[in-house]
Amino acid sequence: MQHPNGSFLCSPSSTAYALMQTKDENCFRYLAGIVQKFNGGVPHSYPMDLFEQLWVVDRLERLGFSRFFKSEIKKILDYVYGCWTRNGISWSKDTIEFDIDDTCMGFRMMRLHGYDVNASAIQHFERDGQFFCFVGQNSQGLTEMLSLYRASQVLFPQESILEEAKSFSSNFLRKKQELGEVADRWLITKDLAGEVKYYMDVPWYANLPRIETRHYIEQYGGDDDVWIAKTLYRMYNVSTNDYLDLAKLDYNHCQKLHQSEWLGIQKWCEDYNLRDFNLYNDDLLKYYFVAMSSIFEPEKATERIAWAKTAALVELVSKYFKETSVDQKKDFIQAFNYGAKNELVEVILKTLSDISLEVRAVHGKEVYPDLKHAWNTWLMNLTIEGDNELVPNNEAELLVSTINLCAGHSSSDGLNSLPEYVRLTKLTNEICNHLHQTENFKVGKQNNCSEEKFDSIDLKMQELVQHAIKSNDEVDQETKRTFLTVAKSYYYTAYCEPTTIDNHIAKVLFEEVV
Template structure:
């Protein structure tokens, strides 16, 4: 099952996966008599009849059950800890690379306060990093095609930074047809060998990629027809923006989500650049008034580029409202326009701060900036295309009234700040989470300010794990959209501003996910 998920083809086996998870988790019955459960407080072994539990299977089971909404406790990991170390079997002093790799993966789906998973994360991460330095550690795992590559990927792209298409592309290349553990499982479940699943994964990846290429062509045409190509003040990033959603919500049926998300995000970037670098505060307030009235004539006296920007928003949002009506059966124009008004209000606040050379307090900055990052605006313009009717009750659990969206926007804003701080200072922009923290704590260094911000991000990402799996009536696809939006921000800003400067690594991701088909392996 884990292999199917990492290959990106688990959606074809949802019934079988549900049956498998239920089998492992729930109390099994035979002839009306309760039998022992596969899953216990101390984890799981190689089989239901096997009383010996091991950290490898327990950690994989814990992670998969938790991510699919089953109530499992992290206490099962305590069974494998002794004297500050983690081992494969309780009471034994041994472990290996795959054991620690599954422990590391399990530790990343932790909730706030799960100390045992904090300890497991630190221990397994250090173990795996050391294994990469000592290549002999991988010798006994020769039946795995590229275990070393799996470890390298896991360390570089942990759970909150590993988007689905990136993981699938890498795992397809690492996937070993002679992986005897995986092969036994797959044959037992489906009476097929590893190559069958690999062939399916390659064919599906290339099929989805071909669909994505056609959609990107649609986006480029829309970008050109809207006049955005001629805007001198903004970043030209339609391909990067489309990648951000295609790498997460990749399935063919989510085309409406991808198109709405990309168009909305493109416009937020244009307006952000307009408000940051181009218009005066007075002009920007007039722009905001035009949005409130929903009337292009309000800005008829402003520059051509400002009018192009407004008309792009006006025409695109009107089109989205019509499309939403077809799938939701109601007019949500006032709801969406209010979201855009709120975004513009935060842009104006930041423009006024900049004009006054004012550095707000940290909390005031974050309260405004978590909206101005525009992730909420983008998500809430696309979420209506998730395939479910969204009632007011559901919207309240995913829009700005919710902790879920708050965490998405908070983590996105703060990780952005950590990588754009120096460039913004050079441009004369004074307000960021880093500068606000230093202003409130004059003795703090830039490194200490960033450490404080990273601490907030780390805790918020754990809370996001909880929001993702918390039982609710919010459709799973809506949760995926929010959660993956947070993940793509962690990817783009993992080293530096991967969006603003579109560095070599991000260009490589775009090439592999959107343009280079996977070759059939012999």
């Protein structure tokens, strides 16, 4: 029971009792050390290094400014990875009493950052189809089940333990919602009910970073969050008004930039007379919002704006091709490749030129030929005959290529021919084609598509997640993540009702954080 640091369960009170009974020198050394460290007082438990550091990373990421602390986060996750065991982790490296809360938080963080962690660690906390925080417990708390639910969504194919964990934790959380019992035994926080509602309403595949951050800023309690143990205590490295103030400043700064970009996109629409092609403002706003919610960082404006413009033009061309003959489609592609007169083609080529000039200014690379080649590949795919609703569109491939080119990559890098890149392209096209059809069916029928439809898509998403976040030397992580980013944006628009998306647009893009 005694840990290498001399404590019992890293608990000053338990260790003090053991010292009184045994006069053990290691107990005394542990107690003397923490009394000196904390100027005569002691916390209820020490150390709590794994718990504290993981929760710091979680807060930074959800509050939307973790990009400023990349090296610090890597250092933390390297440390946690070094403490990982086949049964997970505990709140401290010195403790062998593993718990599901820290294990799930660590698992999710490390997996999303490309570390090789095995989901079998979750099995340690399962008994008779139920999951518990500690082995031997007979009840569950809300926050550890929320951690389990969030971790279970980052699953790879054939990880049945995560499927079981997802089913159990989602049922547990929904039941608590129905009973109005959204309170926790470990934590008193500002809006735990709001956190649970958000994650139950928006699955991880549909969870876009800026939307999550906008909601979490309102839910985060800062200095007022209180943890429950032998006593009530606060963790100021995890819950602090400093984080909240910084999150608000950063969010509002980004929001002003995004609003300015939206004005610029409307001007682009007016300058190129896109209203004449029946491009409506609501549609244009949705294209920009999805791009902005997925790639929000100020330094990625080129990628974000190119995504939105490409999505808008893709929709115009798709509508045009649905209404034209095979010969007219061929004429359109010929005009695109050889400069024959066609008003919509002229808009596309001018826009590609604008984008390439911006990329050259930012990255010093010429990408116009690559952008045009990507468009030609997509246009050729549109000539496939069949049911307009069922013919594969492959527009996701065009979006991924555009984003990667705007990030400074080019076909001369040899990416497109790499087996891993080809596999990612195929998976993303399959997923997004199905999701695009799902969105069309949903709009046409004015209701949600069946759960079975999403279940089949989820299997492909699991495979894409595995390819996109696992580290390898063939394709760099940023490029691979682009495929997942685009796929999640399609999942979002297919999964969420139009009214939900409208509410998100109003809140995320136009409502200032105060």
